[in-house]
Amino acid sequence: MDAIDRDIINTLQSGFPICERPYAEAAAALGIEEAELLQRLKQLLADNKLSRFGPMYQAEKLGGAFSLAAMQVPEEEYDNVAQVVNSYPEVAHNYQREHAFNMWFVLATETPQRVDEVNADIARRTGLPVFNMPKLKEYYVGLRLTAES
């Protein structure tokens, strides 16, 4: 990653134009050519420096729901349980964390009821309780990660 890659990541975290040649417009603001921006974005995605690039949809606004859920998974069952949890397309993210509650996943579902259905299904298949922790209030959501050298 060089200074241009960092500039791309920092700038494109906050938005991207909707117009006929949006990469050309974004590239001009970055002081590079359209073809170079496209090439670098492909590389950043291939290297997993970027998880994705595109519209960030809000499940709640689509009539669905987002919910965080947590499990306490015994070490010897961990990989099997991760496989079960990850097999649901509704599971958008899943993180291992260092705590008795060691598996944390986010569900993005098309209907609010589907959160409970998926959690119940995971609990049934793994034999472990699933603690649903939907957000009750949102105080801040932002992206403030800065790619630095």
Next chain:
Amino acid sequence: MYMHVAKEYSTLEKEAHPVVLDEIDRRIVLATQHGLPLEPRPYHVIAAQLGISAEEVMQRLRRMQASGVIRRIAAVPNHYALGYRGNGMTVWDVPDEHIDELGRRVGELEFVSHCYQRPRHLPDWPYNLFAMVHAPSRDEALQLVENIAALLGKHDRGHSVLFSSRILKKTGLRFQP
């Protein structure tokens, strides 16, 4: 002294009214939820797939963005790959009667990327306030946790930091056709 300026503040009340999307909007969501085409005219590529005009795709995307269905069109960085090794979910047990004010103040801290109220699950889980902190190292992240503890003062009835050790999945939202 803290300036009480919420940069972005919303509640479930605001989110209680879903936007009605028609079949074409829905097809645009399905066509773009994996990512935007990396082609000079990405909206034309989507338009060709759906058999509609690029102008219509762009209009509908603008409308979905204006109504909040799309938070933004953007690059989502991978924290680890960018050198952030101290990614901690800090969780706090604070009195319910003060949580809104405390949540706003914690959310204003520059190193907090997300701040939410979530339900307790007693006795296993006593924490009701969640704040994500990101730092280059765990030691630096733990110092940020001390800053939050100082801000909460006597309202901090207990807290914990859960560092992530592995990303098991990170695909984002995927609706099924």
